[in-house]
Amino acid sequence: MASSGFWSLGGQNADNPGNQSPSATRAWCQAAAQKFPGGLGSKLCAMLNVGEEEKPADTPTKQEQETLDETCGCNKPCNCSKAATGFSDLYSTDLLPALDGDAKTMTFLQEVVDILLAYIVESFDRSTKVIDFHYPNELLQRNNWELSDDPESLDDILVSCRATLKYAIKTAHPRYFNQLSTGLDMVGLAADWLTSTANTNMFTYEVAPVFVLLEYVTLKKMREIIGWPEGRGDGIFSPGGAISNMYAMLLARFKMFPEVKEKGMSSIPKLAAFTSEHSHFSIKKGAAALGIGTESVICIKVDETGKMIPSDLEKKILEAKQKGLVPFFVSATAGTTVYGAFDPLIAISDICKKYNVWFHVDGAWGGSLLMSQKHRGKLNGVERANSMTWNPHKMMAVPLQCSALLVREEGLMQNCNQMHAVYLFQQDKHYDLSYDTGDKALQCGRHVDIFKLWLMWRAKGTIGFEAQIDKCLELSEYLYNKIKDREGYEMIFNGKPQHTNVCFWYLPPGVRCIEDKVEKTERLAKVAPVIKARMMEYGTTMVSYQPQGDKVNFFRMVISNPAATLEDIDFLIEEIERLGHDL
Amino acid sequence: MASSGFWSLGGQNADNPGNQSPSATRAWCQAAAQKFPGGLGSKLCAMLNVGEEEKPADTPTKQEQETLDETCGCNKPCNCSKAATGFSDLYSTDLLPALDGDAKTMTFLQEVVDILLAYIVESFDRSTKVIDFHYPNELLQRNNWELSDDPESLDDILVSCRATLKYAIKTAHPRYFNQLSTGLDMVGLAADWLTSTANTNMFTYEVAPVFVLLEYVTLKKMREIIGWPEGRGDGIFSPGGAISNMYAMLLARFKMFPEVKEKGMSSIPKLAAFTSEHSHFSIKKGAAALGIGTESVICIKVDETGKMIPSDLEKKILEAKQKGLVPFFVSATAGTTVYGAFDPLIAISDICKKYNVWFHVDGAWGGSLLMSQKHRGKLNGVERANSMTWNPHKMMAVPLQCSALLVREEGLMQNCNQMHAVYLFQQDKHYDLSYDTGDKALQCGRHVDIFKLWLMWRAKGTIGFEAQIDKCLELSEYLYNKIKDREGYEMIFNGKPQHTNVCFWYLPPGVRCIEDKVEKTERLAKVAPVIKARMMEYGTTMVSYQPQGDKVNFFRMVISNPAATLEDIDFLIEEIERLGHDL
CATH class of the missing domain: 3.40.640.10 (Type I PLP-dependent aspartate aminotransferase-like (Major domain))
Known part of the structure; x- marks a missing residue:
């Protein structure tokens, strides 16, 4: 995957696109201006450092041009992450509904989307961490999260977006198994972005005509x-x-x-x-x-x-x-x-x-x-x-x-x-x-x-959901078969899981050999919390644990994440053993 | 504002960008590929019809190329709205977490974003309708909203997104006054898009570390x-x-x-x-x-x-x-x-x-x-x-x-x-x-x-919220002063509004002269509902009405929409009179 704003923020040494010849960029801009909403087209051109004399067919207004001129323009690989985006002198009041706010709004929203797109791709990448974990007090101090009287520039807002995602958990990550809700569906995400943009309320047909009808259609289908x-x-x-x-x-x-x-x-x-x-x-x-x-x-x-x-x-x-x-x-x-x-x-x-x-x-x-x-x-x-x-x-x-x-x-x-x-x-x-x-x-x-x-x-059809669900159940059966007779594992109950929940103890070698039942149970109760804490500190995977009734802490693996594969199940087991071997 | 996918869907006769010289587009693509996430850069290039022999530096994989090759490529203004976007043979299963799904995902999400950006700009444009109203049964029949067993192509998904927005209410529109919640804030929207992308749950710190801290910080500020x-x-x-x-x-x-x-x-x-x-x-x-x-x-x-x-x-x-x-x-x-x-x-x-x-x-x-x-x-x-x-x-x-x-x-x-x-x-x-x-x-x-x-x-500061709120209250005072002594208007209660609620009857000329009090009240009760229905059918503005106690239907104008101006208040009054004059 190509690099993006998220990783390259002030760091990467990508060649500066401003090196392109003016005629090449101008030619492209003329096309782009026709293909894209003005803000996006203009922004793309601005990023190629088109000067006043090279304006594309979709000439920006004076105000827009002032925005676009904010690009750093240093014409070489540089660290000017703030100035380069052109948002350091822009504030939320410059965006719509501000007069002539169209272009700035689109440029800003596109910048946010670029950050999100990069985050999405990163989230599905198994070589990245599920979480960059920090303890609450530490996280509070790692960034300025305070609210103040005065506004921040849009550049600072973009920095906040990046920081928020840096410390967020990657729920789309193929090795995120922590909750019953995992994964990130791309069509569902697109739909949620549209929902936010429509920004309405379900209470009456007059303010949510389509959504009210879709609720009607969907509930009926579910009842069928x-x-x-x-x-x-x-x-x-x-x-x-x-x-x-x-x-x-x-x-x-x-x-x-x-x-x-x-x-x-x-x-x-x-x-x-x-x-x-x-x-x-x-x-x-x-x-x-x-x-x-x-x-x-x-x-x-x-x-x-x-x-x-x-x-x-x-x-x-x-x-x-x-x-x-x-x-x-x-x-x-x-x-x-x-x-x-x-x-x-x-x-x-x-x-x-x-x-x-x-x-x-x-x-x-x-x-x-x-x-x-x-x-x-x-x-x-x-x-x-x-x-x-x-x-x-x-x-x-x-x-x-x-x-x-x-x-x-x-x-x-x-x-x-x-x-x-x-x-x-x-x-x-x-x-x-x-x-x-x-x-x-x-x-x-x-x-x-x-x-x-x-x-x-609509995108999957009923059969698409069926395939997705069946796959998760197959993965859990694979996990069950893999560990049910494996050394160091003990299932919480006998028999194939009915859903994707696979509940088990992992007994490190040092615990396996303890003969005293009380001592063994006491030691075992501490295994899952420590492995879980280590998982989070390494950021490699996340899975839940809990006691139930008289059964001390055990892992509850659940699979609802459509990104998970057999390889991820294998990884989970290896990781539990790697992190818990010494306990 | 320049045109965009939303309006130009299969209709506009914009010059085809494919007319650009191959060398110009190739030069741009080399730059774009470095600046943007792979999917977006590739997509931009694809829209300029770069052939296999003109591949940009960020060469797409075979699978990506198959996607890109879906562009219509007819090289003249055309109506091939579906094929042009390259999504007609793509399905949700081609997106992440599919292998090599990165580029297709970004191209798809960017297409959705283009639709949303165009909708946003349109929403703030006073020359567009607040709503393209249709009665429920009619709206059910105007589109296929049904759910079926089989999947639809991503092209159909994009068509559904456009249709949903076409019939949605534009809550960002400067003349949308229907509810206490109106308007669309651009930073708020960006934040909501990020929230959807993070797709997590507030119940524990371990799955929402940043958001839990931000809730803590914000609630404390509100309590202060x-x-x-x-x-x-x-x-x-x-x-x-x-x-x-x-x-x-x-x-x-x-x-x-x-x-x-x-x-x-x-x-x-x-x-x-x-x-x-x-x-x-x-x-x-x-x-x-x-x-x-x-x-x-x-x-x-x-x-x-x-x-x-x-x-x-x-x-x-x-x-x-x-x-x-x-x-x-x-x-x-x-x-x-x-x-x-x-x-x-x-x-x-x-x-x-x-x-x-x-x-x-x-x-x-x-x-x-x-x-x-x-x-x-x-x-x-x-x-x-x-x-x-x-x-x-x-x-x-x-x-x-x-x-x-x-x-x-x-x-x-x-x-x-x-x-x-x-x-x-x-x-x-x-x-x-x-x-x-x-x-x-x-x-x-x-x-x-x-x-x-x-x-x-963060983007507005406390003073930014203050200015926004003060402005809405000034607008409501303007409205109050404008109509309190105006012929044909009667305030529901005396005195300046405390909040932005301005409650009033509009009495059409034919009602003003009725002497019988009972008849007059009966006629008056029907005025607001009819004007409201006409507002929605014309799609020009929306404002609420209701009876309260012994007071028959009256308008309750509220202003929370940051996009509203004095001109919109003037428009509302003109519109009420235009639509209600004959009643």
Whole structure:
């Protein structure tokens, strides 16, 4: 890959393009001015040091020319990184909507894009670090991050952009495995750039006509994939899976006790919600927020692979009823956070039906497997759900944030959440008001999260997502097969991973031979944190670890990064052993 | 402004740049290849139709060359918009992380950026429409928005991007006044593009080191501006003002009754919250969600300018106590949604102190006036608040979404919301865990909303924000002075606007002369909706209207758009009269 502004900032000794003959550059500029927006065309010419007498056909205005003349023009390899870009005397007030701000704006934005393009290419390069890690206090001191009264020049702004990326984590890096959301999709990124440029709000059709329609189209498609007849139902894109789960709990409560909206929890019986002991913490967080209380979230036992045990669910429902609680909500998990387990949805749905309890499926992590013919069977029974959380920003690698709540009953969200604000949802508007979807949300303003998913879906097709997901599962099976019998490794549970989660201990040679069980466990608990810290300090890869129940710290490898390959899996294992061998 | 891909798509008859002599283009390409990332340099060359024999110094690989060869090469003005861009045979799978995907990725992203740059320049151009409006069913049919199994080419993806922008609302347009959030800041946009590229999550320092620090720095600065000693306290950026207000209510409840987190609302007395009858609907929405119930939100009377009447607040608190309710939360509004009124914070805070009630200030709209020495006096008393909502995405024109909740007491958010998820907030990490801020949020994953505000603040300085805000208030005063005595206008309330909200009726000549009061009111109620519908159909401007209490539909003009000028205010009035004259 060629060099770029990001690396070459004041450093590289590239030949100065100003060495080209004036006629050559002028000829090109005439073409460029016709092909590109004025600012970009002008900028390209400026970088080739076209003087006043060599102006291209698209003659810049006086003000533009002043900008362009800021180029350093020293005609030899140099370190004048600031002056060379021509931004040291420009301020944000010179950009649009400033008069004649067009060219300066485009030059500035193009400069930012050049920085971003270079960062993107660097991010996918395995020879670069995943992170240039610094401790918080050190990072605070490595740069001036303070806010002051006076403005900075656009040159300083560009320097800040570069510094921010220098210390950022490269989430696109093929060896970044730290979270359930990894990778960077190029079409998704393009869509997010467009979304930022459109800078609007989902609450009404009048301010987001296309995005509201795309949300409608996409939610319907997702409901069809769940298996609800003709894709009927409702839904919304919310700011993350925790909020989607909270919506589900809110709807379940309202469905059973609609008076709670006006009269509050003191008007209804004490409720009970049920979820597995391996489920996501957002179920309890939601219960705390909604005034239900965390103690009313009853944890159901899981089997050794992390799946909810239906008989324990039924037992706990009966116990709750005996205590006078009203069971109103069961959240089954399709793809638990740590083990990647899929709760048995059919058996759970039967119990929900029997006891008339709302059946929610938290598929934030595992829901995307519905896109795969090979793996969607793991969610059999999801079509019986009353609601489902499904985060395309995880396994489908849509840029953050993109989380959907899908609801089977139409109209319930609106009834549950609407407040009829007349300044926003005027009833005498001239278009079909069913497209003003804002009143069914908890939020007032709502960020446009739909476009990146929609555009990626168009670019990949359903089969493209399927291939991407299947590949990640194949990689995790490869990892599992590689380590399950390897010396020094111990799997946290037996059997092939259901999702891409591979949970394992690495036992360094010095730990393997310890005979005292207590001492061995104590030593083992410290292995993963140290290896992780070393990974970050070397910046070579990142993977998560945690304890679970009585199991001390173990690695949870997850693969949602479309850039990962077999080679990266091999690297991870080598790196764990390299960094942990001495522990 | 020069033409660009967006407008010239298959239409314009610009001279074909391929007409340049090969030596001129080759000379330029050699320079460009050194100056720009490979993809961009190659693309520029390709657009000048450099053949194999004219390869630039930065010779593309075979795969790249195949891409470049896709250019139409017809050597004359033509309509081959698709083939000309070279994307018709390329798919998302050809982009990174594909092998040799660098050049194609950069060419594709640059093409998207060209579309966006052209859209930006167009958006600020007053001669273009604010919106190319179509009714939902019509818009659904004007384009193929469906999702299918099979992928589309990148050319089709670019066509979709153009179509999306064609029907989008131009929120940057100087005559877009429809919402409290208007305008498009160029540095903010650049920051949002960077945020998308970094594609990470605010929950832990390890995955968002810089952004977590910038949130820390910025929240501290905001608290200093509120007036809390040394900027101490807490806070979070949340997905919008409604959620920020909900956080405040959640904290107030937890502060008074910490057992509610575990035991729920059934373990505590019945609560009462207080807010003015002109306050934002999110207070009731929050109360419904939190299980408090909308009936427990007691509305306080406002004076004729929309300010809460403190004596009525005290009266209602006493009434609530007599009924056995426990007053726990008062939300005063700094800048109401419709009138822009500022509740008298000092008087309200005295009452809150007297009755030991949490004092929240909803400054989603008006909080930004704290940045202005001239106008911050309207929020006198805010320093006494327990919490404050402040949305930089409104009056400070930060791109959506950017909303902060500021909290005076340190540690309360953490205690209220934490669930100690060990897979995310491991306690044996190697860095200072106080920077893992995720457990104080309701969300698990959290979008990075901080960078655009931080970068804009660096670019403008506090004084730049101040100037921008002062200018909007001057414009609204200009509008007020222009119409307060103008024939056909009637102000909704007397006196200069406190914020940029100017609320008025326009009475067309045919309505002015109606003597029957009931008939006149009925006719007047229909005027604003019709004018608004016509504005949208002509696409010339957009402004909001609504009824309030016994006042039939009136216009609520708000100015937060930094691009607006006196001329645009004049235009708005002319346009209202042009479109409403016959009604």
